[in-house]
Amino acid sequence: xxxxxxLGGGPAGLSATAELASLGAPTLLVERESYLGGNPKRWxxxxxxxxxxxxxxxxxxxxERVTGRPEVELRLGTTLTKAERTATGFSVALRSADxxxxxxxxxxxxxxxxxxxxxxxxxxxxxxxxxxxxxxKELEGMIHDDKVLRPSDGxxxxxxxxxxxxxxxxVQVGNPWCCRMGCAVSIKQAVEIRQKHxxxxxxxxxxxxxxxxxxxxLYWKSxxxxxxxxxxxxxxxxxxxxxxxxxxxxxxxxxxxxxxEVPFDMIVLASGMEPGTGTKQAAELFGVPVGPEGFLTPRxxxxxxxxxxxxxxxxxxxxxxxxxxxxxxxxGMGAALRAFQYARR
Amino acid sequence: MSIVARLPRRTLSLTEEEEAAPPTMELTGxxxxxxxxxxxxxxxxxxxxxxxxxxEFVVGCLNCGECTTGCPAARFYDFSPREMLQIxxxxxxxxxxxxxxxxxxxxxxxxTCNMRCRFGNDIAGIISVMRELSVSHGLESTRRxxxxxxxxxxxxxxxxxxxxxxxxxxDFFRDWGxxxxxxxxxxxxxxxxxxxxxxxxVLQTTRSSWExxxxxxxxxxxxxxxxxxxxxxxxxxxxxxxxxxxxxxERREEFVEARERFQDQLAGQTGPVTTFSG
Ligand code: SF4
Ligand code: SF4
Ligand code: SF4
Numbered sequence: 001x002x003x004x005x006x007l008g009g010g011p012a013g014l015s016a017t018a019e020l021a022s023l024g025a026p027t028l029l030v031e032r033e034s035y036l037g038g039n040p041k042r043w044x045x046x047x048x049x050x051x052x053x054x055x056x057x058x059x060x061x062x063x064e065r066v067t068g069r070p071e072v073e074l075r076l077g078t079t080l081t082k083a084e085r086t087a088t089g090f091s092v093a094l095r096s097a098d099x100x101x102x103x104x105x106x107x108x109x110x111x112x113x114x115x116x117x118x119x120x121x122x123x124x125x126x127x128x129x130x131x132x133x134x135x136x137k138e139l140e141g142m143i144h145d146d147k148v149l150r151p152s153d154g155x156x157x158x159x160x161x162x163x164x165x166x167x168x169x170x171v172q173v174g175n176p177w178c179c180r181m182g183c184a185v186s187i188k189q190a191v192e193i194r195q196k197h198x199x200x201x202x203x204x205x206x207x208x209x210x211x212x213x214x215x216x217x218l219y220w221k222s223x224x225x226x227x228x229x230x231x232x233x234x235x236x237x238x239x240x241x242x243x244x245x246x247x248x249x250x251x252x253x254x255x256x257x258x259x260x261e262v263p264f265d266m267i268v269l270a271s272g273m274e275p276g277t278g279t280k281q282a283a284e285l286f287g288v289p290v291g292p293e294g295f296l297t298p299r300x301x302x303x304x305x306x307x308x309x310x311x312x313x314x315x316x317x318x319x320x321x322x323x324x325x326x327x328x329x330x331x332g333m334g335a336a337l338r339a340f341q342y343a344r345r
Numbered sequence: 346m347s348i349v350a351r352l353p354r355r356t357l358s359l360t361e362e363e364e365a366a367p368p369t370m371e372l373t374g375x376x377x378x379x380x381x382x383x384x385x386x387x388x389x390x391x392x393x394x395x396x397x398x399x400x401e402f403v404v405g406c407l408n409c410g411e412c413t414t415g416c417p418a419a420r421f422y423d424f425s426p427r428e429m430l431q432i433x434x435x436x437x438x439x440x441x442x443x444x445x446x447x448x449x450x451x452x453x454x455x456x457t458c459n460m461r462c463r464f465g466n467d468i469a470g471i472i473s474v475m476r477e478l479s480v481s482h483g484l485e486s487t488r489r490x491x492x493x494x495x496x497x498x499x500x501x502x503x504x505x506x507x508x509x510x511x512x513x514x515x516d517f518f519r520d521w522g523x524x525x526x527x528x529x530x531x532x533x534x535x536x537x538x539x540x541x542x543x544x545x546x547v548l549q550t551t552r553s554s555w556e557x558x559x560x561x562x563x564x565x566x567x568x569x570x571x572x573x574x575x576x577x578x579x580x581x582x583x584x585x586x587x588x589x590x591x592x593x594x595e596r597r598e599e600f601v602e603a604r605e606r607f608q609d610q611l612a613g614q615t616g617p618v619t620t621f622s623g
Contacts, residue, residue: 124461169407170463207409236414236461252410252419252427259419 002089003028003073004339005105007080007282010038011062011325012317013111015332016339017072018065023340027072028105030094032278034077036063038113040325043137046144047192048325049184050215058325083285089312089343106343107312108286109335110296112278114318117167117175117271124237125163125269132247133238133267136162136186143192148200150266152245157265159201160193161249162186163235168272169207175272177293180322182270183210187222189268194226202228203262205235205251233260238267273322286313295321306335314339382442389445389478390438398474402467403433412458412468424451426458426468433471445479446486483580495585503592504557505565559600566593
């Protein structure tokens with residue numbers, strides 16, 4: 001049997017690879033970056049929602065399951081440049097640095113994931129201009145190293161604001177979908193910071209709180225046990241206070257129907273999830289359908305969310321839409337099974 | 346296929362049913378209104394909801410308040426574009442009536458709210474639809490609100506402009522605060538600088554900016570006549586409307602005379618002829 005190609009080494013791709021290997025299927029895991037682990041590794045995610053377990057505790061076992069196994073051929077720093085259908089599957093061209101090799105594969109799992117929204121596109125928040133306006137993925141790293149300090153002067157902040165839905169639920173930037181994670185991750189960050197530094201005030205500006213399902217517990221506890229404050233309304237602009245370095249967040253408190261202007265030491269943007277560049281490239285190469293949002297579209301998203309509808313091509317993870325790690329891992333398992341069945345047909 | 350794509354598309358035109366019977370709502374009677382006011386409020390509500398622009402401008406709302414954040418009027422008055430949009434979307438006849446008494450006139454039509462709205466509403470647009478209705482129904486409150494602006498209105502409707510750069514001085518624009526007076530410590534902007542910021546093609550003085558060609562005046566007025574603006578105004582202020590008509594009649598006569606003079610001159614000439622029509 002020719003190997004099964006898994007494209008993307010994030011949680012979904014790792015999970016698919018691990019399952020394929022345990023089924024004894026030869027698997028070719030291709031990752032664009034020089035490391036495995038996807039966005040959680042890239043941005044040094046701290047604790048993961050919903051169980052608030054350290055990212056390493058979740059990611060390391062996944063990584064262990066794919067490394068050093070005879071069934072798995074690992075190609076890092078590699079991209080797919082060509083894919084052609086053959087009698088037995090696909091012939092794919094893989095480029096790394098300056099060499100390109102052609103390989104025959106029997107089936108493909110696209111686990112190409114998402115990219116964080118580039119918050120500079122919401123220029124009114126001053127991300128990229130004001131050093132103390134952070135993207136929440138950057139704060140993850142700071143929390144992880146317990147170095148939550150203002151980038152501008154290295155001093156600890158006294159008051160932090162989170163702005164939810166940055167680059168999500170917004171037709172101005174062309175992203176009308178919800179990122180599913182932003183609320184939970186922001187609240188989790190606020191809790192983590194309040195746990196270690198109760199002297200720091202945490203405010204979350206929201207339109208809706210979408211800690212769906214059992215994650216609601218996180219939202220409740222953040223208020224009951226950690227005193228995180230929630231203000232309903234969006235910040236519409238961030239400026240710098242006159243003669244100082246504090247940031248001023250201007251918005252409307254939509255519950256009180258009153259304009260608000262609050263100084264903060266640090267402002268954190270919950271940037272949304274967009275289809276990754278790898279996802280767009282893979283869609284073109286395999287001719288798989290893409291929805292208006294740019295995510296890959298399963299043929300039957302209810303009955304078989306991992307089937308592309310194109311024989312031999314399967315999906316896993318955030319390539320089909322914003323997804324949490326547990327969902328990405330589950331889909332990796334499903335896609336592995338479907339790809340294995342196809343390869344053995 | 347995306348989930349959204351499977352939902353029925355919102356159309357911009359009314360269905361036949363709706364066309365025949367525009368949406369109505371019972372008056373809640375939360376405030377004291379005379380029978381006549383109730384009647385007008387109900388009519389306005391129906392006209393408002395049946396206006397095609399309502400469907401186009403009001404697409405839904407997340408109540409996020411981002412429109413209000415950037416709104417200059419919201420900083421100074423008890424006014425919020427979010428509230429206006431909510432009223433336009435969900436309000437009943439009485440709420441609409443209330444908002445149309447005063448609030449809608451706080452807006453300066455800068456369109457910042459539209460730029461901010463992440464749902465794609467035309468908030469400034471729907472506010473101007475409300476204003477249109479309040480003018481065309483000659484609401485007493487609108488008459489009162491607009492009374493001090495008779496002079497501006499006359500200029501706007503007869504020469505199409507009413508500010509000129511040399512008007513930018515503290516006496517005229519007290520509400521511009523320190524910016525216009527040049528005493529502002531942060532910006533150091535003087536009236537002189539602001540005048541210079543005005544593009545040269547509009548760099549007119551009060552005298553020259555109000556001197557427009559007869560043709561421009563007539564064309565402008567023609568637009569007001571054809572689009573129904575004049576009729577709207579008549580309901581609100583018949584005297585002002587008559588005065589405007591008089592001014593324009595004079596200009597028309599001026600124009601006709603000029604045309605005759607021109608044609609007379611032409612009669613004595615040979616060569617290519619330019620036509621001159623009004
Ligand atoms: S999950 Fe929360 S932050 Fe993300 S788009 Fe949805 S509502 Fe906004
Ligand atoms: S157009 Fe009116 S409502 Fe909108 S921001 Fe400007 S003043 Fe406010
Ligand atoms: S910005 Fe748009 S969506 Fe948000 S409150 Fe205003 S009208 Fe509603």
